[in-house]
């Protein structure tokens with residue numbers, strides 16, 4: 001297969017001004033008529049080429065005349081019409097089979113209802129069309145179906161509806177905003193609806209509707225609340241008002257993505273929409289809030305202004321993630337949110353950046369764009385926007401955004417044009433900054449300090465280097481914002497001067513390979529708190545001593561760095577142990593310090609819960625070369641046991657003291673208390689005494705919400721034995737009718753680090769409740785195992801790798817997009833011990849050598865091997 005390249009971009013040969021679609025819905029034989037008003041774009045003699053896949057042709061006509069077979073060609077990918085007029089009406093009719101569409105792209109059935117997913121290239125499985133984001137058109141959609149498909153929905157406003165003979169009915173929708181076809185959506189089926197209203201900043205009333213499975217409407221209440229808060233926040237923060245009179249969300253159970261921002265008709269994976277205290281954890285609530293916001297924010301950054309081509313994906317995704325992260329920070333607290341975002345960035349994006357699948361935030365070639373919905377495009381894409389804001393300040397950032405909305409509304413554009421808006425409002429040159437979009441890899445920044453007590457000066461020496469990544473052997477320096485402050489030996493903020501200006505904190509922009517900065521007026525030997533708030537997505541190494549870290553852990557005014565200091569200390573202790581050099585004295589010291597932090601009355605429970613969690617095994621694997629997952633697991637467990645023993649009383653006190661008495665509330669403060677209480681239990685469970693088993697069992701049985709139930713079950717999993725097995729059975733029996741809860745049941749067992757876990761996971765693929773065709777269920781078991789159970793996935797026999805490869809090959813037969821997402825855990829093979837790396841490689845080779853592989857899996861497996 002030939003890659004698609006950014007450098008080859010050419011404007012569309014034909015434009016579509018109006019689209020009229022007629023759907024006659026039937027599970028196996030849906031008829032789709034399309035009427036396109038087509039216009040040649042510029043002077044050229046190119047044929048009209050429309051994308052179309054898996055379509056059964058019925059007819060093709062131009063200006064009312066049916067074309068003879070000699071006048072057009074239809075192959076597996078295109079409809080081509082060589083001698084099209086300059087302006088004409090094209091009418092086509094095709095038949096499709098939604099019922100048998102298990103790739104979940106285009107029009108398919110989920111739970112007996114029709115739904116669509118068109119991003120990135122699913123629309124071509126519905127009808128012939130120029131399936132590219134720079135063809136914007138106004139859509140009118142008529143849907144006809146049996147009355148049992150009670151709700152017939154599409155984008156925009158409902159302009160007509162009615163009953164038809166033979167038990168049928170219809171609805172007609174018109175979307176006044178021109179859009180690319182990837183934002184088209186259709187839903188047909190029996191649904192319940194939760195309704196609300198919102199008055200916008202200019203006083204317009206918008207109807208809000210969330211459609212869910214029958215009986216589930218009460219579980220959409222939190223999503224509705226999050227939607228209303230998102231709409232208000234976008235008005236207040238970015239001046240963006242919603243533009244249609246109706247905003248709809250539909251939840252479906254079978255969905256490849258998390259959710260989709262179709263204009264006026266968002267479609268969500270039900271796991272990111274439905275919540276009540278009994279069935280959803282606080283983490284679910286948090287994700288629902290952020291994804292509802294994300295998809296809503298796309299209305300301006302994605303829908304009103306879209307991407308010229310798929311290389312610009314970060315233009316909408318990185319920016320929209322930045323917007324949803326800012327929203328979540330305002331809702332839930334900036335420091336805690338930042339820590340969680342950075343944890344996710346490191347876990348997913350840093351790992352990607354260090355492996356063979358590393359790519360820039362704006363890639364320059366691909367085989368399947370579906371493979372680029374990655375942590376780099378999304379999370380690093382957001383970091384780039386965050387740095388931009390740090391570099392120019394909030395006011396200039398807002399001005400640049402305003403200009404972007406004003407200049408590009410109604411258009412498809414590029415990252416260059418986005419950045420140009422900030423250049424225009426600041427008069428600054430962003431050429432150097434643009435490298436953040438084009439250069440892959442995580443920059444390594446080093447910082448050395450030397451303090452001169454007599455001169456009261458602190459000299460800082462900074463240097464940067466970005467390691468090579470596939471296709472990019474040499475790298476240039478990037479402009480790296482480093483926010484920095486100083487502490488004295490007691491952790492108090494130490495003032496200083498930079499260029500004669502007094503300051504508590506300063507921003508250093510390292511835009512050369514190395515630089516020196518001198519701070520003056522420094523009254524005492526300082527502890528340097530660098531990269532505050534994780535001001536850029538880099539790996540920082542410093543010459544700080546462990547004692548400096550303890551000062552930071554106790555009192556850094558920057559809460560991110562307070563947490564980071566604890567993580568650094570823990571990381572060093574675990575890695576030392578993993579290499580056979582355990583430092584028990586330092587481990588005790590760490591436990592002491594953690595105990596003091598837990599008893600700090602001034603800090604918030606959500607923050608303490610984060611402090612208590614040790615770096616994850618995959619995070620540690622990134623810091624160990626070559627990585628030895630078994631040694632990491634054992635060392636991390638040993639430190640957990642020590643902490644558990646040292647902190648037993650503190651943890652027990654927290655566990656009792658944080659017991660919830662009143663009514664459940666999903667708000668951040670209540671969630672923070674539950675998080676700390678469950679984190680305390682989790683650490684207590686590292687010490688498998690009989691009392692711990694009873695404590696965990698009691699916690700599980702007394703749980704009044706899913707957060708606590710999962711906290712108890714997860715503690716029992718660590719302890720194992722009959723208590724655990726009985727609780728697992730109890731949980732399944734209790735929740736077997738609730739798919740989203742049963743996903744948790746599968747995922748929990750997939751995370752179990754016990755020796756027996758691989759056998760158990762393989763056994764679970766034969767469980768009657770396992771369904772590989774449902775992406776949520778598949779990911780709960782297979783992806784959780786491969787990504788969150790390193791101790792067992794990296795079984796020395798290679799059985800874990802073989803299991804994953806078997807699953808990838810099986811799923812690729814019907815759902816390539818989802819199969820391809822499972823490849824990544826094998827991609828890191830070079831970073832592991834050679835004997836493990838060789839086994840991982842062997843499975844990648846087996847995958848790549850399989851006949852009939854999809855482009856999706858082929859691209860990732862071959863890149864991973866390269």
Ligand code: DPP
Nearest residue numbers: 119257259260261295
């Ligand atoms: N564009 C979607 C999202 O990120 C993914 N399908 O929200």
Ligand code: ZN
Nearest residue numbers: 294298317320
């Ligand atoms: Zn998005």
